[in-house]
Amino acid sequence: MSRAKRNTNRPARPDIHAVARLARVSIATVSRTINHVATVDPRLAQRVWKAIDTLGYSPNTQARALVSGRSHLLGLIISEITNPFFPELIQGFEDAAVENGYEILISSTNYDPQRMELCIQRMLERKVDGVAVMTFGIEGPLLERLAQRDIPLVFVDVAPKGPLFSTIEVDYYHGIREAVQHLAVLGHRRIGFISGPLHLHSARERQSAFLRAMGEAGLKLTPAWLLEGTHTLEGGIAMMQRLLDSGEAPTAIMTSNDMTAIGVLHSLHKAGARVPDDFSVIGFDDVTIAQFTLPPLTSVQMSRLELARCAVLALRDRLEPQPVSYVPRYKVQTRLTVRQSAGLPATRPFRRANG
Amino acid sequence: MSRAKRNTNRPARPDIHAVARLARVSIATVSRTINHVATVDPRLAQRVWKAIDTLGYSPNTQARALVSGRSHLLGLIISEITNPFFPELIQGFEDAAVENGYEILISSTNYDPQRMELCIQRMLERKVDGVAVMTFGIEGPLLERLAQRDIPLVFVDVAPKGPLFSTIEVDYYHGIREAVQHLAVLGHRRIGFISGPLHLHSARERQSAFLRAMGEAGLKLTPAWLLEGTHTLEGGIAMMQRLLDSGEAPTAIMTSNDMTAIGVLHSLHKAGARVPDDFSVIGFDDVTIAQFTLPPLTSVQMSRLELARCAVLALRDRLEPQPVSYVPRYKVQTRLTVRQSAGLPATRPFRRANG
DNA sequence: CTGTTAGCGCGTTCAG
DNA sequence: CTGAACGCGCTAACAG
Numbered sequence: 001m002s003r004a005k006r007n008t009n010r011p012a013r014p015d016i017h018a019v020a021r022l023a024r025v026s027i028a029t030v031s032r033t034i035n036h037v038a039t040v041d042p043r044l045a046q047r048v049w050k051a052i053d054t055l056g057y058s059p060n061t062q063a064r065a066l067v068s069g070r071s072h073l074l075g076l077i078i079s080e081i082t083n084p085f086f087p088e089l090i091q092g093f094e095d096a097a098v099e100n101g102y103e104i105l106i107s108s109t110n111y112d113p114q115r116m117e118l119c120i121q122r123m124l125e126r127k128v129d130g131v132a133v134m135t136f137g138i139e140g141p142l143l144e145r146l147a148q149r150d151i152p153l154v155f156v157d158v159a160p161k162g163p164l165f166s167t168i169e170v171d172y173y174h175g176i177r178e179a180v181q182h183l184a185v186l187g188h189r190r191i192g193f194i195s196g197p198l199h200l201h202s203a204r205e206r207q208s209a210f211l212r213a214m215g216e217a218g219l220k221l222t223p224a225w226l227l228e229g230t231h232t233l234e235g236g237i238a239m240m241q242r243l244l245d246s247g248e249a250p251t252a253i254m255t256s257n258d259m260t261a262i263g264v265l266h267s268l269h270k271a272g273a274r275v276p277d278d279f280s281v282i283g284f285d286d287v288t289i290a291q292f293t294l295p296p297l298t299s300v301q302m303s304r305l306e307l308a309r310c311a312v313l314a315l316r317d318r319l320e321p322q323p324v325s326y327v328p329r330y331k332v333q334t335r336l337t338v339r340q341s342a343g344l345p346a347t348r349p350f351r352r353a354n355g
Numbered sequence: 356m357s358r359a360k361r362n363t364n365r366p367a368r369p370d371i372h373a374v375a376r377l378a379r380v381s382i383a384t385v386s387r388t389i390n391h392v393a394t395v396d397p398r399l400a401q402r403v404w405k406a407i408d409t410l411g412y413s414p415n416t417q418a419r420a421l422v423s424g425r426s427h428l429l430g431l432i433i434s435e436i437t438n439p440f441f442p443e444l445i446q447g448f449e450d451a452a453v454e455n456g457y458e459i460l461i462s463s464t465n466y467d468p469q470r471m472e473l474c475i476q477r478m479l480e481r482k483v484d485g486v487a488v489m490t491f492g493i494e495g496p497l498l499e500r501l502a503q504r505d506i507p508l509v510f511v512d513v514a515p516k517g518p519l520f521s522t523i524e525v526d527y528y529h530g531i532r533e534a535v536q537h538l539a540v541l542g543h544r545r546i547g548f549i550s551g552p553l554h555l556h557s558a559r560e561r562q563s564a565f566l567r568a569m570g571e572a573g574l575k576l577t578p579a580w581l582l583e584g585t586h587t588l589e590g591g592i593a594m595m596q597r598l599l600d601s602g603e604a605p606t607a608i609m610t611s612n613d614m615t616a617i618g619v620l621h622s623l624h625k626a627g628a629r630v631p632d633d634f635s636v637i638g639f640d641d642v643t644i645a646q647f648t649l650p651p652l653t654s655v656q657m658s659r660l661e662l663a664r665c666a667v668l669a670l671r672d673r674l675e676p677q678p679v680s681y682v683p684r685y686k687v688q689t690r691l692t693v694r695q696s697a698g699l700p701a702t703r704p705f706r707r708a709n710g
Numbered sequence: 711c712t713g714t715t716a717g718c719g720c721g722t723t724c725a726g
Numbered sequence: 727c728t729g730a731a732c733g734c735g736c737t738a739a740c741a742g
Contacts, residue, residue, distance in 0.1 A: 025712080025713085026712065026713045026714075027713090027714095028712070028713060028714080028715095029711090029712060029713075032711095032712090039711060039712095040711075040712090041711065041712085044711090044712085063718090065718095066718050066719065066720090067717080067718045068718085069718080
């Protein structure tokens, strides 16, 4: 009498027993059918599916996770969701995850290593099957601790060693080279670069890609035009200000991310300079809002959707053994998106209205 | 031998039995201690906590959910994560949820009712305890189907009836009135309004708040200046264009959301008009990027953090009976954020450069 | 190929 | 106030 009679008038969610009863099979057969075990008699399977359909049954994820040890949950750790870089990444991650039968758990660190620990803690408690750490600024010691956990982890750029770690490489050079060449073709010779905080691996990568591209284009570098920003609007404003104050400014400015570029735009606007007539500006990331700036920002894009998809695949590959023929390649490209913030260099040097 | 000896050399996650053994109590006592049942002997509780600490034990969420029927997961359904309105909402939702001991499951509908169904399906399968539907555009028939499910739901603006439904009211009028008055004080008499798609409840609310505020400020309404937009950049561009083409344009334009306002800014820029010298513009939502536009956008803000917090509380109140003294009030305010896109009205009507 | 059975880890009765 | 026993819904052995 334990199970058979429970308040029967309430339309409780049907469980596996209900399906089994209706299909006149055992619960094991129902389980096998659902999990697509090949050795089920098609006729029985048919009955099971029909029963499932008429009852509106869907398996209890919790129970399934409890016994199988696999939650089909993927964690996604990002820096800050209000940073325009991330929403698209999340979108892609969600889509790719759902496509592969996973659900996602997001949390953001707000650039706080301690909070990052909490995020991971929470994820582990929820028994995620794997975690994508997409914060672009993970610290050494933290990595060490992560390495202890025995769940698959995927990172961007940084490549820690460990049997459960994967890395997604970003080919910064490709897009940045396109940008430099774009400027060179327009006639620019004097190009400045405002980098991100150089303690970030990804910021360093972008800067060196820029240096390399300049060299290859045969353009001379002016050290005074190589500035370290902060990947923020304020940083962009300040650094552009400095460039303007220095007397001799470049005709084009490239930046390490779009927020910096937008800061540059603000600085220029305030100084009375016009873009692209007086200065050309090229950003990096091609964040959604880049198309809404005045003028719309020419920017190097790294597909966040692609990045997210790679991350999901990297985790899936650890979780579900793939056929040997499958050779994973976790690499994402960057490309130049041309809009209207870069144009021909000014014929005469810009002079500030109020100076 | 069933449980006692399982591969013992691996440092498996400790379970409740391990804690019980170490604390020399039964697993029931451990369970009670963790769940803060008041009737546990403090001395035993002490031992239990110590054991938990030394073992680094944390309860298995899956098992707990399975047996208790409560997953401590909250669903959040939004329209589109790349819409700048939502990230901050998510942030607030996450924070509030975690504060209250919940984790969140997000999914986005992309304005597709069918996808919305899938989202809900997924959430139900994951056994979320409640769902916040923050899409600002839910359809009647869908609501009907939702009503069947017996889990708490919370909505914005729209107030379906049902014992498990909650509604968060937004006081659009407050902030919109501030905006109209702000313009009136600056000297504007000719104010236009570009609404959102009027089939959306929230768009209608905003529009009627505007109409009411105009009336109260003693300002006359010009029907030709009351346009229906689409809550998109393109809509803003098109409607502003129409205003400009009409020969007699208002000196100030208010919009139903920030994307529309940014479209207006673009339209104006293209026409050679300056903001706020030639036209004043006020947006709605005060999205993060409003501070990055040129000029920074004056906008009516509705605190997304507050909204999110309300949503979490509304769900929690259904889920965990609150003390009778607690009177919930799910209402969020709107306020004007003054930046630089609204100023004194132009002394002479704007004439297009190319016209 | 199918059914029976034993837990997954924990909350919760019900005796003590 | 505590502990033993049961079962949440399901998968994975094992028997038939």
